Amino acid sequence: MATSMLPKHLSDNGALVERHWQELNSRRRLYSWLGFAVLMLALSGSLWFANDSNAGKFFDRLPHFFDFVGDLAPRDGLEIFRAMFDLPSPYDDGSFKYNYPEGRLYLTESFYIPEYVHKMLETVNIAIFSTVIGTFFGFIFCFLAARNLMPNPWIRGFVRRLMEILRAFPEVVIAGFFLAILSLGPIPAIAAVSIHTIGALGKLFFEVVENADMKPDEGLRAAGGNWIERVWFGMVPQVLPNFASYFLLRLEINVRASTIIGAVGGGGIGELLRLSIGQGHQAKTLAIVILLFATIFAVDQFSAWLRRRLVGDQAFQLAQ
Amino acid sequence: MTSANRLSPLEMDAIASRHPHLLQGSSNKRLRTILISAGLVVYLIFSWWFFSIGHVLGNANWGIAGTYLADWVSYEVRPELKIARDKTMTIDFQRNSPLGPNPNPSWVELDKETVTRTVEIPASATPSAKPKASSSFSFMAPGSALGSTDAASMQSRSETRTAEVITRAVITLNRSTKIEVADGLVTATHRGETLTMAVDGQDTVTPQGTLPAWATQKRPGEKITLAFGATGWAEVEGDDVSVRNRFFGWANFLFDTNSPFFGKSSAEVLSLITSGERIDPARSNLGLAWNNVLYNAEWQHLDVWTKLLQTVVMAFVGTLFASLVAFPLCFLAARNITPNFLTNQIVKRFFDFLRSVDMFIWALFFTRAFGPGPLAGMSAIFFTDTGTLGKLYSEALENIDDKQREGVKSVGATPLAVQRFGVLPQVLPVFASQALYFWESNTRSATIIGAVGAGGIGLKLWEAMRTNSDWENVAYMVLLILLVVFIFDSISNALRSRLIGQKAH
Numbered sequence: 001m002a003t004s005m006l007p008k009h010l011s012d013n014g015a016l017v018e019r020h021w022q023e024l025n026s027r028r029r030l031y032s033w034l035g036f037a038v039l040m041l042a043l044s045g046s047l048w049f050a051n052d053s054n055a056g057k058f059f060d061r062l063p064h065f066f067d068f069v070g071d072l073a074p075r076d077g078l079e080i081f082r083a084m085f086d087l088p089s090p091y092d093d094g095s096f097k098y099n100y101p102e103g104r105l106y107l108t109e110s111f112y113i114p115e116y117v118h119k120m121l122e123t124v125n126i127a128i129f130s131t132v133i134g135t136f137f138g139f140i141f142c143f144l145a146a147r148n149l150m151p152n153p154w155i156r157g158f159v160r161r162l163m164e165i166l167r168a169f170p171e172v173v174i175a176g177f178f179l180a181i182l183s184l185g186p187i188p189a190i191a192a193v194s195i196h197t198i199g200a201l202g203k204l205f206f207e208v209v210e211n212a213d214m215k216p217d218e219g220l221r222a223a224g225g226n227w228i229e230r231v232w233f234g235m236v237p238q239v240l241p242n243f244a245s246y247f248l249l250r251l252e253i254n255v256r257a258s259t260i261i262g263a264v265g266g267g268g269i270g271e272l273l274r275l276s277i278g279q280g281h282q283a284k285t286l287a288i289v290i291l292l293f294a295t296i297f298a299v300d301q302f303s304a305w306l307r308r309r310l311v312g313d314q315a316f317q318l319a320q
Numbered sequence: 321m322t323s324a325n326r327l328s329p330l331e332m333d334a335i336a337s338r339h340p341h342l343l344q345g346s347s348n349k350r351l352r353t354i355l356i357s358a359g360l361v362v363y364l365i366f367s368w369w370f371f372s373i374g375h376v377l378g379n380a381n382w383g384i385a386g387t388y389l390a391d392w393v394s395y396e397v398r399p400e401l402k403i404a405r406d407k408t409m410t411i412d413f414q415r416n417s418p419l420g421p422n423p424n425p426s427w428v429e430l431d432k433e434t435v436t437r438t439v440e441i442p443a444s445a446t447p448s449a450k451p452k453a454s455s456s457f458s459f460m461a462p463g464s465a466l467g468s469t470d471a472a473s474m475q476s477r478s479e480t481r482t483a484e485v486i487t488r489a490v491i492t493l494n495r496s497t498k499i500e501v502a503d504g505l506v507t508a509t510h511r512g513e514t515l516t517m518a519v520d521g522q523d524t525v526t527p528q529g530t531l532p533a534w535a536t537q538k539r540p541g542e543k544i545t546l547a548f549g550a551t552g553w554a555e556v557e558g559d560d561v562s563v564r565n566r567f568f569g570w571a572n573f574l575f576d577t578n579s580p581f582f583g584k585s586s587a588e589v590l591s592l593i594t595s596g597e598r599i600d601p602a603r604s605n606l607g608l609a610w611n612n613v614l615y616n617a618e619w620q621h622l623d624v625w626t627k628l629l630q631t632v633v634m635a636f637v638g639t640l641f642a643s644l645v646a647f648p649l650c651f652l653a654a655r656n657i658t659p660n661f662l663t664n665q666i667v668k669r670f671f672d673f674l675r676s677v678d679m680f681i682w683a684l685f686f687t688r689a690f691g692p693g694p695l696a697g698m699s700a701i702f703f704t705d706t707g708t709l710g711k712l713y714s715e716a717l718e719n720i721d722d723k724q725r726e727g728v729k730s731v732g733a734t735p736l737a738v739q740r741f742g743v744l745p746q747v748l749p750v751f752a753s754q755a756l757y758f759w760e761s762n763t764r765s766a767t768i769i770g771a772v773g774a775g776g777i778g779l780k781l782w783e784a785m786r787t788n789s790d791w792e793n794v795a796y797m798v799l800l801i802l803l804v805v806f807i808f809d810s811i812s813n814a815l816r817s818r819l820i821g822q823k824a825h
Contacts, residue, residue, distance in 0.1 A: 046636055065689050170767045183379075185376060190371065264772065
């Protein structure tokens with residue numbers, strides 16, 4: 001069939017090439033369609049399965065899709081403001097819905113931190129603290145995992161596998177385990193987030209180290225520097241900006257992660273949000289959502305700005 | 321290098337004094353390092369106080385941590401000997417013992433004797449309180465520690481009955497550890513040391529001789545705890561010796577204790593399946609065995625697999641839809657494709673909005689909208705990742721090479737054709753690679769949003785942990801999750817390196 005479409009003026013060899021090309025082309029098209037069909041099959045199967053095993057069915061629940069907007073509408077707009085800053089509400093009836101001032105954390109006689117701001121700070125601090133811990137261990141591990149600094153394949157392989165396990169281990173399990181041992185509070189969240197961070201940052205770090213310029217290292221080796229000196233004077237100065245950039249990137253992710261871990265018992269704002277949504281406290285929910293949104297947005301923007309200053313546009317290139 | 325080439329210390333000093341700025345970092349830089357380190361130390365101290373880490377870690381029950389960790393890969397069998405006043409005993413195993421309803425393990429040797437005597441039975445409680453035939457308290461004299469817990473014992477009646485009691489019990493935990501109970505004496509042997517304890521059948525236990533290192537008693541007369549390390553432990557009280565014997569492995573992983581295949585060796589099960597008579601006339605033995613495995617009450621294989629599939633599906637559909645929606649939008653957000661500042665900004669801020677209202681918040685909202693289940697998680701991933709992928713896609717578009725577009729434009733192509741032939745070939749592999757990366761990482765995050773009710777294995781995992789007794793199930797699920805993540809990681813890496821070369825990993 002393809003032959004009939006060949007232009008007349010081609011030589012025999014040209015026609016051969018042309019036919020071959022058309023065959024390749026039609027085969028490629030076939031593969032594309034096959035891939036597409038498989039994808040669609042998987043998609044429709046998945047959708048059916050998800051809908052089937054969901055508590056509410058998609059089409060039954062679709063009219064209620066925007067119910068949560070109704071869940072969010074407070075009695076008046078100022079309520080959000082009052083909930084966020086723990087000011088007394090005119091609707092206060094003694095219930096948990098309007099008891100905003102009770103969450104105040106007094107620092108002095110008259111100066112207080114609103115509950116949600118306090119919890120938000122706690123969540124952000126969990127994120128920062130765990131990122132610092134994760135960076136510390138990731139920093140140590142990355143030099144042991146990098147091919148150019150650790151010639152011993154056993155140590156390298158071991159550290160890499162260790163980091164893979166730390167990275168893939170579900171955070172919720174780590175948090176749950178520490179919740180069982182320690183009491184409720186931020187430390188299970190810190191443990192979970194830090195352990196994951198060690199694995200994630202360690203991987204990013206050792207890739208940076210492997211791409212580093214080895215000339216300073218050669219110089220140090222020639223001058224008789226030991227391994228620690230080679231790492232500290234040859235490697236660290238050139239990789240530090242990239243490390244700092246990845247630290248900030250991870251910080252963004254960890255602010256989100258510590259919020260979620262908080263919701264499953266790790267303290268902080270996540271837990272309050274889950275409770276507040278579950279109990280239908282509109283103003284409180286909206287106050288927390290706005291606070292959370294603003295914080296995440298601010299952290300993202302700040303970190304993007306700082307990363308651009310540290311490593312330039314390279315920070316935003318796609319290889320991740 | 322000869323010593324003649326080497327600089328003498330004097331020469332080195334001379335060079336150093338001529339170029340001080342080369343050898344000494346600027347004071348500014350040094351000050352910054354010191355400031356950063358000092359700040360870090362202050363921050364760590366502050367956080368130590370802020371989270372009261374020392375206090376929490378100090379109060380933690382680390383002993384229990386070891387037990388929980390051991391539970392991941394092992395299980396306990398807990399025989400419990402109840403000692404009556406006349407020093408006879410009854411044995412009881414924990415409810416839902418992994419050994420089945422009437423366990424008779426070879427490591428517990430019992431000498432039994434039949435005695436006839438008058439016992440008092442509480443009027444109402446006895447038959448329903450404990451369903452087991454070996455229920456202990458009908459043998460108790462009135463007023464004994466266990467009998468007295470029952471308030472109904474006041475209106476009890478007397479009855480003469482014949483019962484089988486245990487006069488001597490030997491529990492062998494392993495080669496070097498053994499507990500023998502007979503005639504009101506408990507003899508524990510561990511690693512060559514022997515401890516004999518006298519129990520009175522009521523509430524006092526008295527050790528004879530000094531306690532070895534593995535035995536502890538807080539106050540005289542109170543219970544003695546014997547710790548045998550990984551083999552288990554035992555508690556000796558005046559009327560009760562409870563032993564925890566720990567075995568390595570996952571108990572009843574295939575068949576639970578209610579299954580007809582329970583307790584059979586694999587060869588027996590195999591021969592039953594291939595050539596045995598039908599246990600259940602309605603279906604073949606293979607069908608029955610498979611059904612028993614799927615609905616194993618302790619491991620809930622079918623449920624775990626379904627939930628895991630939900631998690632995978634959530635990540636897959638969520639990411640796919642997100643990339644499909646982000647794909648057209650990113651062209652509007654890229655300033656070199658759509659040179660309209662207002663449109664760019666609106667779409668970009670929309671992406672930021674979707675991203676910053678976190679996946680977790682979306683998950684909570686959609687759980688309200690759709691009810692708990694994978695639809696909620698799927699929608700949450702879809703919303704968040706539309707934002708993330710849209711941002712990444714538009715950044716990729718803004719970094720493309722303009723020459724190809726100009727080339728296509730210069731031959732008079734329509735705007736759509738310019739995008740199709742001038743832009744798409746450059747960015748499509750990157751787009752696909754990004755989508756694959758997020759598919760893989762969403763498989764991980766879908767686990768955790770599941771824990772707040774958005775479907776998938778997260779909630780199951782969380783519930784298994786909440787009871788603090790199903791750590792082996794947690795280990796099983798974690799293993800499955802790690803396996804799935806590993807498989808997807810490999811698939812996604814293989815596809816991505818084919819798409820954009822070795823650089824992506």
